[in-house]
Amino acid sequence: MNKVIITVLGKDRPGIIxxxxxxxxxxxxxxxxxxxxxxxxxxxxxxxxxxxxxxxxENFSQTLQRKIKMSGLTVHVDTVKANTISKESIKGETFLxxxxxxxxxxxxxxxxxxxxxxxANIENLKAVFKGGSDPTAxxxxxxxxxxxxxxxxxxxxxxxxxxxxxDLDIRIQHKNIFDAINKI
Amino acid sequence: xFEDHEIISTIEMVKNENLDVRAVTLGINLFDCISHDxxxxxxxxxxxxxTHAENLVDVCDTVGEKYGIHVVNKRISISPIAxxxxxxxSDQMVEIAHELNDIAKKVNIDFIGGFSALVEKGIAPGxxxxxxxxxxxxxxxERVCASVNxxxxxxxxxMDAVLAMAKAIKKAAALTANEDGLACAKLCVFSNxxxxxxFMAGAYLGVGVADAVINVGVSGPGVVKRAIERNLExxxxxxxxxxAEIIKKTACKVTRVGELIGRxxxxxxxxxxxxxxxxxxxxxxxxxxxxxxxQALGLTNIGVPGSTAALAMLNDAVKKxxxxxxxxxxxxxxxxxxxxxxxxxxxAADKGFLSIEKLEAMTSVCSVGLDMxxxxxxxxxxxxxxxxxxxxxxxxxxxxTTATRLIPVPGKxxxxxxxxxxxxxxxxxxxxxxxxxxxxxxxxxxQIPAPIHSMKN
Numbered sequence: 001m002n003k004v005i006i007t008v009l010g011k012d013r014p015g016i017i018x019x020x021x022x023x024x025x026x027x028x029x030x031x032x033x034x035x036x037x038x039x040x041x042x043x044x045x046x047x048x049x050x051x052x053x054x055x056x057x058e059n060f061s062q063t064l065q066r067k068i069k070m071s072g073l074t075v076h077v078d079t080v081k082a083n084t085i086s087k088e089s090i091k092g093e094t095f096l097x098x099x100x101x102x103x104x105x106x107x108x109x110x111x112x113x114x115x116x117x118x119x120a121n122i123e124n125l126k127a128v129f130k131g132g133s134d135p136t137a138x139x140x141x142x143x144x145x146x147x148x149x150x151x152x153x154x155x156x157x158x159x160x161x162x163x164x165x166x167d168l169d170i171r172i173q174h175k176n177i178f179d180a181i182n183k184i
Numbered sequence: 185x186f187e188d189h190e191i192i193s194t195i196e197m198v199k200n201e202n203l204d205v206r207a208v209t210l211g212i213n214l215f216d217c218i219s220h221d222x223x224x225x226x227x228x229x230x231x232x233x234x235t236h237a238e239n240l241v242d243v244c245d246t247v248g249e250k251y252g253i254h255v256v257n258k259r260i261s262i263s264p265i266a267x268x269x270x271x272x273x274s275d276q277m278v279e280i281a282h283e284l285n286d287i288a289k290k291v292n293i294d295f296i297g298g299f300s301a302l303v304e305k306g307i308a309p310g311x312x313x314x315x316x317x318x319x320x321x322x323x324x325x326e327r328v329c330a331s332v333n334x335x336x337x338x339x340x341x342x343m344d345a346v347l348a349m350a351k352a353i354k355k356a357a358a359l360t361a362n363e364d365g366l367a368c369a370k371l372c373v374f375s376n377x378x379x380x381x382x383f384m385a386g387a388y389l390g391v392g393v394a395d396a397v398i399n400v401g402v403s404g405p406g407v408v409k410r411a412i413e414r415n416l417e418x419x420x421x422x423x424x425x426x427x428a429e430i431i432k433k434t435a436c437k438v439t440r441v442g443e444l445i446g447r448x449x450x451x452x453x454x455x456x457x458x459x460x461x462x463x464x465x466x467x468x469x470x471x472x473x474x475x476x477x478x479q480a481l482g483l484t485n486i487g488v489p490g491s492t493a494a495l496a497m498l499n500d501a502v503k504k505x506x507x508x509x510x511x512x513x514x515x516x517x518x519x520x521x522x523x524x525x526x527x528x529x530x531x532a533a534d535k536g537f538l539s540i541e542k543l544e545a546m547t548s549v550c551s552v553g554l555d556m557x558x559x560x561x562x563x564x565x566x567x568x569x570x571x572x573x574x575x576x577x578x579x580x581x582x583x584x585t586t587a588t589r590l591i592p593v594p595g596k597x598x599x600x601x602x603x604x605x606x607x608x609x610x611x612x613x614x615x616x617x618x619x620x621x622x623x624x625x626x627x628x629x630x631q632i633p634a635p636i637h638s639m640k641n
Contacts, residue, residue, distance in 0.1 A: 096186070098195060124185040128192060141191050171195055173252035180440040181197070182190040184509075 003032065003080040004057070005048050006064065010073035012043040020047060023067045027060070028052050043073075048080060092147040094123065094175040097159060101168035103138040110162055111142065118155040121145045143175065198252055201410045202472040203438065205445050206465050207257040207401035208244050209297075209382035211389035211458065212236050214263040222276050225269065226283045233260060236396050236455070237291040243452045247445055255445065257607075260288065261387035261399070262298035270310025274317040281321035281328045288327035295370075297329040297387035302377070305339040305631070307348070315345075318352045322367035323359035329385035335375035335576040337583045341632040343573065349373045350569035350626070354592060357561065361594035364602040368591040369556065373572050375579030375586045380459045381515035386587060397458040398450040399515065402442030403465040406472045408434050408502075412480040427481065428501045435462055435505025443510045461515025462506035463551055464498070466526035468609040474519055475528025486521070486529055487538025495519060496549035516585055518551025524604060524611035525556050534612045541617075544571075548578045553586040558602045558611055561594040563619040568592060569626035571616070581635055 008020055017036070024031055029049040036045040051060060061077040068075050099111065108125065115122055124143040146152055156172050163170035186194075197203040217228035241258045248255040262268075262284075269280055281299055288296040299321060301311040311332075318330055332349055335341040353373075357365035372386040379390020382401035389397070411434040416422055422430075442460040450457035466473045478486040481494050499518040506513045521543065523529050532538040540557065547553045553575045559568075572588050579586030593602050598615035 096191070098191065100195070100199075126185065126188075128188045139192065139195075141186075143185055169199070171199070171252050173194075173198075174250045176444060177251040177253065177441065178186050178190060178194050180444045181194050181437045182186060184436070184440075 003048055003050050004029075004060065005046065005078050005080050007076040008043070008045040008047070008068070008073050010043055010071070012038050012041050016043055016045065016071075016073065019068070019071055020045065023064065024049055027063065090147050092145055092150070094143060094145050096171075096173050096175055096178060097142045097144055098128075098171045098173075099140045099163060099168045100171070101138060101166070104166065107140060107166070110166070111140070111159065114155070114158045114162060115142065115144055118150055118158070119147070120150055120155060196410070197404075197407050197437075200471075201404075202406035202467075202469065203404050203441065204254045204256050205248065205400060205442055206403040207259055207382045207384070208240070208255050208446065208449055209259045209261050209387055209399045209401065210237055210240050210453075210455065211261045211380070211387075211393065211397040211399060212263075213389060213393070213395045214268045215391075218268050220271050222272060222279060225272075226280065229262075229280075230283065230287055233262070233287050234291060236453075237293070239453060241292045243449055247448045247452065250448075251441075251445060253441060253445060255449075257295070257384075258293050259382070259384060259387065260291070260293055260296045260298075261382070261389045262296065263389050263391065264298060264300040264302060266301035266308070266310045266314040267391070269314075270308060272310070272313060274313040277313050277317035278320045278324065281317065281325050285325035285327050293327070295327050295329050295384045297331065297384050298389060299328050299330040300332060300388040302333045303345040304333055304336045304342050306342065307345055315348050315352055318371060319355035319359050319367065322356050322370050329370045329372075329387065331372040331374055331377060331386040331388060331587075333374040333377040334572075335580050336634075337376060337580050338634055338638045339631075340634040340638075341375070341573060341576045341580055343626060343632060344629045346373075346573050346576065347565070347569045347626050347629065350565045350572060353568060353590060354565055357592045357594055364558070364596070364604060365561070365591045365593045366604055366608075369589065369604055369608050372587045372589050373576070375576040376584060377587075378515050378585055380461075382459075382461050383463060383465060383515065383520075385589065393458070394456045396455045398446055398453065398455050399458040399461065400442045400446030400449075401461045401463060401465065401515065402438050403463065403472075404434070404438040405464045405466050405474050405477055407438060408464060408498075409471075409473075409477045409480045412477065416480075424497060428497050431498060431501035432505040432508075435502040436509040437505075438462060439506045439509035439513065443512070457512070459512045459514030460506070460510050462502060462509075462513060462517045463515065464502060464519040466520065466522065466529070467607055468525060468527045468530075470527060473526050473528040474521055475526050475532055479528070485532040485535065485537035487532050487542050491542065492546050492549055495521070495546050499550045516551040520552050520555060521546060521550060522552075522555035522589070522609075523557045523614065524602070524609040525607060527609065530609065530611035533614055540571075540614050543614075544574060544578070547575065547586055548582060551585065553579070554588045554590055556589050556591070556608065556611075558591045558593050558596075558613045559616050560597050560613055560619055561592050562597070563592050563616055564622050566622045566626050567616065567619050570623065573626060573632075577632070580632075583637070
């Protein structure tokens with residue numbers, strides 16, 4: 001059987017990682033990769049595991065659902081399809097695109113649409129809070145991988161134009177500047 | 185992905201704290217341009233400089249845009265003209281200055297440095313020709329910067345050169361009397377001049393370096409000031425040891441930005457990368473000031489008692505942060521205290537907190553010297569030479585760079601307003617006590633011998 005990706009969602013509380021990892025251990029799965037985040041007290045976790053070779057996905061999923069049911073968490077299981085093109089083989093550069101200004105509906109939708117239209121890939125998106133209650137200090141940060149064949153000039157012009165329309169300050173900076181300042 | 189505070193602090197540094205790359209300076213060796221024929225020499229330097237520098241501005245802008253960091257000034261430094269043009273007369277030196285000015289316009293840079301001489305242990309004919317040419321060269325051009333090194337720790341102080349420079353400064357001021365002596369803002373007198381400094385007006389390319397090299401000058405007084413303020417707001421109980429640590433860490437970050445940009449510019453131009461000069465260089469903009477750092481450190485103004493200690497701490501922390509960040513730190517790498525270029529320092533002088541004597545004392549612990557100081561136009565040559573000699577002595581004895589960029593403003597006296605414009609700023613003329621004296625000391629000439637600690641071999 002292929003590797004499996006397990007997505008776990010629910011209200012954050014102590015013991016979630018322990019619960020999931022112990023169930024996977026009982027099921028004789030090797031936990032290969034995991035990531036988690038907490039957004040406004042909601043837990044979201046992703047686990048890529050290598051199950052025993054004779055595992056049936058349907059049975060595996062049901063077993064997992066049953067074991068986790070009492071915890072109030074939601075679980076989704078799917079197989080990981082082999083990626084024929086590794087990310088490392090695509091040449092390109094990563095930029096951080098940051099918009100600063102008043103929060104408004106459709107902000108992410110409008111910027112992500114432009115990024116998508118230019119075939120660039122959003123690798124990470126986060127709302128950054130400066131603290132305090134300043135309504136103008138809403139910061140959205142998109143970490144975007146831009147392949148070498150994408151016209152960055154056109155993409156950046158479109159993003160700047162949209163920011164101007166929405167009265168937002170936009171900063172487009174290569175990721176390395178953040179590394180240089182913050183990662184020693 | 186980065187943490188929230190990493191994203192916010194990086195953006196704040198650029199957006200609100202004036203973090204920028206103050207200067208990318210392309211150093212060009214002109215020794216292979218030497219000719220006894222002035223026309224050939226001028227053609228050679230034109231061809232070589234333009235070949236290397238024609239894409240400098242575009243590349244700097246492109247790299248700056250990629251990282252969201254503005255490269256404010258793109259400049260060129262060259263081999264000392266007194267060496268590569270050593271066979272020419274002073275009139276011919278003036279012609280060379282015009283040629284350099286024209287080349288600077290052609291490649292769209294604001295300053296070209298290296299109209300320079302190294303005379304710490306004697307004045308050769310080429311050096312004398314250049315010194316004689318300085319007043320005309322600097323008053324007839326806009327973009328040429330000049331420097332003359334009159335002292336080193338290893339050689340002592342050439343007092344003949346000190347007096348000659350005082351005379352040259354007075355003449356240069358007189359020739360630009362209608363611009364408040366502006367020519368003198370492009371002329372530095374040095375002790376222990378660094379050969380890889382990217383900052384004007386003292387930048388030149390030394391003789392022991394590559395054919396072409398990119399040196400980067402980063403600034404960031406606003407970033408340092410805000411870092412101090414932010415941390416003190418969070419924890420008012422910080423002591424000076426803690427604050428020095430904050431300055432050091434901030435300087436480290438700023439240096440890394442400079443090296444990142446400098447290396448990419450150098451790579452794109454296919455030119456060797458030289459050094460990052462992390463100097464806290466101010467501009468006349470509020471929030472981009474060294475003087476404001478003193479206030480963040482709890483002093484009423486730069487110049488009050490405690491200022492020398494604060495500057496010593498600041499300069500040292502900046503150097504330590506820079507050295508940790510990069511193995512290729514050079515130039516001056518410390519704190520500048522130019523009077524007219526820093527609105528806060530100019531105001532401190534105006535209000536009487538900062539005197540020229542205190543300024544001189546402070547230069548014993550920082551990177552430069554009496555920088556961009558407007559002084560009364562009627563100061564005697566002897567008094568001016570005395571001030572220069574004092575400053576050179578501080579550099580010589582302390583094995584550090586010191587310099588003077590003094591502007592005796594014709595027709596104006598202490599307290600009068602002068603305006604140089606742009607980054608050169610504006611200020612009121614500082615009072616110089618005893619400026620009418622014509623003491624014999626500087627007229628004896630000769631060499632003040634090197635100090636005992638120069639004997640290191």
